[in-house]
Amino acid sequence: MNKEKHDLIIIGGGPAGIAAAISANKAGIKDILIIERDNILGGILNQCIHNGFGLHRFKEELTGPEYAGRYVELLKETKVKVLSNTMVTSLNAKKEITAINSKGVNHLLGKAIILAMGCRERSRGAISIPGDRVAGVITAGAAQRYCNIDGYLVGKKVVILGSGDIGLITARRLTLEGAKVLAVVEICPYSNGLNRNIVQCLNDFDIPLYLSHTVSNIKANKNHTRVEEVIISKVDENKNIIPNTEISFKCDTLLLSVGLIPENELSIKAGIILDPRTKGALVSNNLETSVEGIFACGNVLQVHDLVDNVSLEGERAGISAANYIKEGNKKSKGIKLEVGENLLYLCPQIIKPSSVVDSTPIFFRVKKPLDNCKINIIINNEIVSSINKIKLIPSEMQSVNIRKDMLKGAKNIKIEVIKK
Amino acid sequence: MTKNLICINCPRGCNLEVDTETLTVKGNSCIKGKDYGISEVTHPKRMVTSTMPVLNSKKILVSVKTSSPINKEDIFNVIKEINKKKVSAPIKIGDILISNVCNSGINIVATSNAEEK
Numbered sequence: 001m002n003k004e005k006h007d008l009i010i011i012g013g014g015p016a017g018i019a020a021a022i023s024a025n026k027a028g029i030k031d032i033l034i035i036e037r038d039n040i041l042g043g044i045l046n047q048c049i050h051n052g053f054g055l056h057r058f059k060e061e062l063t064g065p066e067y068a069g070r071y072v073e074l075l076k077e078t079k080v081k082v083l084s085n086t087m088v089t090s091l092n093a094k095k096e097i098t099a100i101n102s103k104g105v106n107h108l109l110g111k112a113i114i115l116a117m118g119c120r121e122r123s124r125g126a127i128s129i130p131g132d133r134v135a136g137v138i139t140a141g142a143a144q145r146y147c148n149i150d151g152y153l154v155g156k157k158v159v160i161l162g163s164g165d166i167g168l169i170t171a172r173r174l175t176l177e178g179a180k181v182l183a184v185v186e187i188c189p190y191s192n193g194l195n196r197n198i199v200q201c202l203n204d205f206d207i208p209l210y211l212s213h214t215v216s217n218i219k220a221n222k223n224h225t226r227v228e229e230v231i232i233s234k235v236d237e238n239k240n241i242i243p244n245t246e247i248s249f250k251c252d253t254l255l256l257s258v259g260l261i262p263e264n265e266l267s268i269k270a271g272i273i274l275d276p277r278t279k280g281a282l283v284s285n286n287l288e289t290s291v292e293g294i295f296a297c298g299n300v301l302q303v304h305d306l307v308d309n310v311s312l313e314g315e316r317a318g319i320s321a322a323n324y325i326k327e328g329n330k331k332s333k334g335i336k337l338e339v340g341e342n343l344l345y346l347c348p349q350i351i352k353p354s355s356v357v358d359s360t361p362i363f364f365r366v367k368k369p370l371d372n373c374k375i376n377i378i379i380n381n382e383i384v385s386s387i388n389k390i391k392l393i394p395s396e397m398q399s400v401n402i403r404k405d406m407l408k409g410a411k412n413i414k415i416e417v418i419k420k
Numbered sequence: 421m422t423k424n425l426i427c428i429n430c431p432r433g434c435n436l437e438v439d440t441e442t443l444t445v446k447g448n449s450c451i452k453g454k455d456y457g458i459s460e461v462t463h464p465k466r467m468v469t470s471t472m473p474v475l476n477s478k479k480i481l482v483s484v485k486t487s488s489p490i491n492k493e494d495i496f497n498v499i500k501e502i503n504k505k506k507v508s509a510p511i512k513i514g515d516i517l518i519s520n521v522c523n524s525g526i527n528i529v530a531t532s533n534a535e536e537k
Binding site: 061062065175196199203204 | 426427431466468469470473478480486493496533
């Protein structure tokens with residue numbers, strides 16, 4: 001079979017994929033192809049028309065499309081090729097890709113591959129909400145796309161389940177377009193969104209936030225065509241519904257903002273090992289997956305809060321892929337990181353000391369909000385670094401840097417967060 | 421009168437109590453909290469972002485924003501002005517689509533490109 005060959009193929013043309021292409025190009029790789037399923041580059045940024053992007057990367061607050069636009073301009077200065085309107089349907093460990101577009105089936109082969117497919121929203125099925133199965137229950141991100149790209153308002157009276165940032169931002173957006181958002185409902189006793197979004201998306205518009213509540217029933221209208229009523233109930237500390245605490249909302253729409261999952265169907269097909277904690281690929285500090293020459297970055301690796309961090313991770317993947325293409329695989333021993341107390345996950349999961357130049361960042365989230373705590377890096381059962389923190393919350397990703405000198409003679413590495 | 425606010429400067433999210441007459445702030449842990457508390461009760465401002473229909477393009481909408489933050493009480497008036505307007509491709513990021521919106525001295529600018537069909 002005839003295969004189109006490239007040095008580097010990047011699957012996904014969102015912020016991670018574009019940054020990876022630019023940095024690999026800078027590192028000397030000339031033959032790079034980005035495969036993108038949409039008709040334009042930029043990924044999810046195109047529908048995120050609110051501002052607040054790029055504070056770290058560009059030192060100013062941009063909207064999503066503007067942030068994407070900056071990167072697309074940088075990409076135009078390179079000779080990176082883009083295949084848009086094209087869906088990758090399979091990938092294997094030999095780095096062979098099958099992709100489909102209006103011209104038919106395309107077979108491609110990369111010396112290296114970067115996975116940058118992003119993530120998707122958890123849906124009603126993922127959280128098993130009881131009640132009637134009718135129209136009017138959709139994810140917040142889908143509602144955002146309908147509103148900001150396609151020009152449709154998904155409902156007039158809306159209840160939102162989940163207080164993550166996407167839910168909050170969609171609440172404000174639908175309010176500005178004339179919908180009435182009756183409530184934002186959060187199962188945790190704390191909000192999962194940034195304070196800024198609680199204030200500017202909910203409080204500014206008097207939208208009530210119900211903490212420690214969840215949706216306990218969805219009722220259809222008489223003809224069973226659309227949501228007519230959403231019932232919420234209070235939950236106890238184990239998130240079990242407390243009887244007789246129901247509050248009813250007459251509404252036509254329930255939006256779900258209940259978490260994101262990395263989109264790893266292709267990775268699984270290629271036999272890449274996933275981390276059950278991040279639901280992304282298991283990677284070493286150079287972002288290489290368990291399959292040689294395949295790298296991962298952005299939300300397909302771990303769900304980020306800030307696009308600035310996605311771009312940085314993309315750049316790192318681009319450099320690693322360039323090194324692999326130029327120098328081949330340098331087999332070296334890795335140390336698996338141990339996920340310590342109060343942590344949800346660590347990413348990367350493996351450190352290869354020989355590949356660390358000065359230092360390497362390790363990202364993590366805490367399981368629950370913690371006041372007055374410290375982050376410990378423990379190497380060979382000794383605390384080598386301890387960082388004090390006033391407050392850590394699950395919705396803000398944290399990172400620590402492990403320096404090369406700390407890794408001398410390292411046999412085991414653990415990161416933990418403990419109360420002071 | 422006192423107003424209760426959540427500070428948005430950092431994840432700590434201090435609960436502020438601001439006296440709207442004397443402009444004294446309680447509950448803040450740093451100077452940023454004090455400044456935020458005072459500005460929120462004296463002249464709160466917000467960026468507004470939205471979309472406008474675009475003609476003569478493959479795109480249906482072009483995204484827009486206020487060129488700088490506007491007074492909070494003007495949010496819905498600005499949205500009303502944006503919703504009255506249709507624009508025609510080509511549009512480039514940064515193009516001024518409404519100038520001096522609601523006599524605020526602030527413009528509505530495009531935040532995405534729309535090429536001609």
